[in-house]
Amino acid sequence: MRKKIVAANWKMNLDLNQGAELINDLFNGMPELGDNKLVVIAPPYIHLTQTAEQLAGMADVHLAAQNCHYEASGAFTGEISAAMLKSAEVEYVIIGHSERREYFKEDDAMLAKKVNQALSNGLKVIFCCGEPLSVRDAGTQNSHIENQIKAGIFHLGDAQLKNIVIAYEPIWAIGTGRTASSQQAQDMHAHIRNVIAARYGADAANNMSILYGGSCKPSNAAELFACPDVDGGLIGGASLKAEEFLGIIEAM
Ligand code: PGA
Numbered sequence: 001m002r003k004k005i006v007a008a009n010w011k012m013n014l015d016l017n018q019g020a021e022l023i024n025d026l027f028n029g030m031p032e033l034g035d036n037k038l039v040v041i042a043p044p045y046i047h048l049t050q051t052a053e054q055l056a057g058m059a060d061v062h063l064a065a066q067n068c069h070y071e072a073s074g075a076f077t078g079e080i081s082a083a084m085l086k087s088a089e090v091e092y093v094i095i096g097h098s099e100r101r102e103y104f105k106e107d108d109a110m111l112a113k114k115v116n117q118a119l120s121n122g123l124k125v126i127f128c129c130g131e132p133l134s135v136r137d138a139g140t141q142n143s144h145i146e147n148q149i150k151a152g153i154f155h156l157g158d159a160q161l162k163n164i165v166i167a168y169e170p171i172w173a174i175g176t177g178r179t180a181s182s183q184q185a186q187d188m189h190a191h192i193r194n195v196i197a198a199r200y201g202a203d204a205a206n207n208m209s210i211l212y213g214g215s216c217k218p219s220n221a222a223e224l225f226a227c228p229d230v231d232g233g234l235i236g237g238a239s240l241k242a243e244e245f246l247g248i249i250e251a252m
Contacts, residue, residue, distance in 0.1 A: 002209045004225070005165060005232040006252045007040035007126060008239030009066060009094060009213075010047075019047045023054045025242030026061070030249070033060040037252055040064045040092050040126070041239075045080055052089040064092035064126065067100060070113035082114075082121035093118045094234075096128040096152055098171045108151035115153060115164075124163045126211070126234065127152055129192075133172035141170075145188065146195050154199055161200055165209045166192055167234040173214025175237060182223045182230075185212045189229035218247025225251055 014022065023041070033039070042064035043051050055061050069079040085093060095114045100106045106114075111127075118125050129148040131141040145168065153164055168188050173180050180188075189210045197205035212224050213234035224230050232252055238244040 001036055002207050002231055004037045004252050005040060005209050005211055006038075006245075006249050007064065007092075007094075007167075007211065007232070007234045008042060008245060009097070009234055009236050010041075010043045010239060011066070011099070011236055012044060013240055014043070014047070016047060016050060019043055020050060020054065022240070022242055023051060026245065027054070027058060029242060029246045030058065030061070031246075033249075033252075038062055039249055042066050042092070042094055042126075048085070048088045048090060062091045063089060064094060065090050066094050066097070068093050068095070068114060068118055068123075070110050070117055072117065082117040082123055086121045086123060090123065092124045092126055092165075094126045094128060094167075096148070098128065098130050098169060098174060102171075108148070111152050112155060115156070119156070119160050119163055124165065125153075126165045126167050128167045128169055128213070128234070130169040130171050130174070130214070136170065136172060141188065142191050145192060149192065149195055150199075158200060158204060161196075161204055162207070165211060166196075167211040167213050168192060169213035169234060171214075175215070177215050179215040179217075179220050179224070180212070182220075182227050185224055185230055186227035189227065189231075193229055216248060218244055218251065221248045221251035 039061045065085045068082045096111045129145050131144045135144045193205045209231040211232045211234045216233040217238045
């Protein structure tokens, strides 16, 4: 059975004190999650060690990084390797976020290499895909997403695929307050599952967690998560306030 996941992407927000306080507040308000449900927190790199210590007492909450480099090590000033993340007790890494693709010019080939680095160092990958508004308006979003998924993960074998979670994040919905309707989310998630099934088979597709991201908040999370192919969310803005993030966790 596939897992339900609510993941926090703090992006470039919160200093160390603010991060510690937020984790503390989450700890105090965290509901019993039950089987097959988990929470993932992706703070900025500098928080990882501190957050790992704080999460030690929270079995259902897992640590993620927001990025990693595509090479194993070497002269890449300012970068962080997958092996370093693993040594900091990180379990997941977000790869292919639209902000990385756009502002840092991360292309499909680079993202496929990052996926390989993460997996070969024992990390699980939250692989992001999403279309810009121009593509949505042209009605070609299905092929756009299919191409991103093919380029990013279709080189993987069956066993490796088990360590991939997909996050569908329409770019026009990220940080804009404009959420995809539950029907738009369901349609795309079903399409993604079909794309996975065509390459890896129905079982692999049914076991794949596919998260929705883009202006997800307590008021719309329950409706989005009720869609049969939406297995949770990747949450930006609303993950920065304990009350809002806990509301989304409750919706899961
Ligand atoms: P948002 O961001 O929830 O602030 O729209 C989601 C994301 O980019 O992961």
